[in-house]
Amino acid sequence: MDMARYARQIALKQIGKENQEKLLEKSVLIIGLGGTGSAAAEMFSRLGVKKLILIDRDKIEITNLNRQILYGMDDLKKYKAETAAAKIREINPDIDVEFYNRAFDADMAYLTGTVDLVFDGTDNMTTRFIINDACDKYGIPWIFTSAIETYGEFKAVVPGKTSCYACFNRDPADLPSCEVxxxxxxxxxxxxxxxxxxxxxxxxxxEIDGSMYFIDGFAFEINRIGIEKNMSCRCCHDKNYVYLGREYSGIGKSILL
Ligand SMILES: [Zn+2]
Known part of the structure; x- marks a missing residue:
């Protein structure tokens, strides 16, 4: 491995050599390789980790190309996860990449237990509830992200430390889609x-506090909202992992990543 690739991070006081070496031992699972997931996949591959696992059931369409930065015209009709894996290998061959051309559902929840962090690149609440239950069960932190229109939000969920996704969301709801x-x-x-x-x-x-950050990229506004742990939370308090049950196995096409 040529550490010169990471020289600008090693020079940074917030990272340095020791932290860079730590990052190069980490594994990250990226669920959903659309607008947020593909951008995150590229940046994880550039900043340097040990392993990336990618999962997405969708193929690349021309309507994706305004924002999904890993893909181009030659990639139309190809699987996102497989295409992203090939791009990552090109950017940084030192990273071990694994991919799954399928939906993330309860059958795949075990993957969260094999990594150090999960990055949410999905666009629906049901998948996020599955991620949340799986990450709480295995004690793995995850990063929630969401983007639509001109704004988006993100939050860290660290089991045992911060509030979780179910602390402030009770049931899946239909979210507005980028398509509409x-x-x-x-x-x-x-x-x-x-x-x-x-x-x-x-x-x-x-130190991470579990706040939710809202950004309007057109209005140039960033807002932070503290989200406290819900002491009657079904997931992180009661450990009732309903989204890891049979109902959420093999749901394949009913879930859009
Ligand atoms: Zn919770």
């Missing part, structure tokens, strides 16, 4: 970059 509401080209990458910064801080054991 639209999404500005730049927004998923903006949210993903903040999310990756947060992921790096979690992986390096920086």
């Amino acid at each position: 509401s639209g999404v500005m080209s730049t927004i998923p990458a903006i949210i993903a970059m903040y999310g990756v910064n947060l992921a790096v801080k979690v992986l390096l054991n920086y």
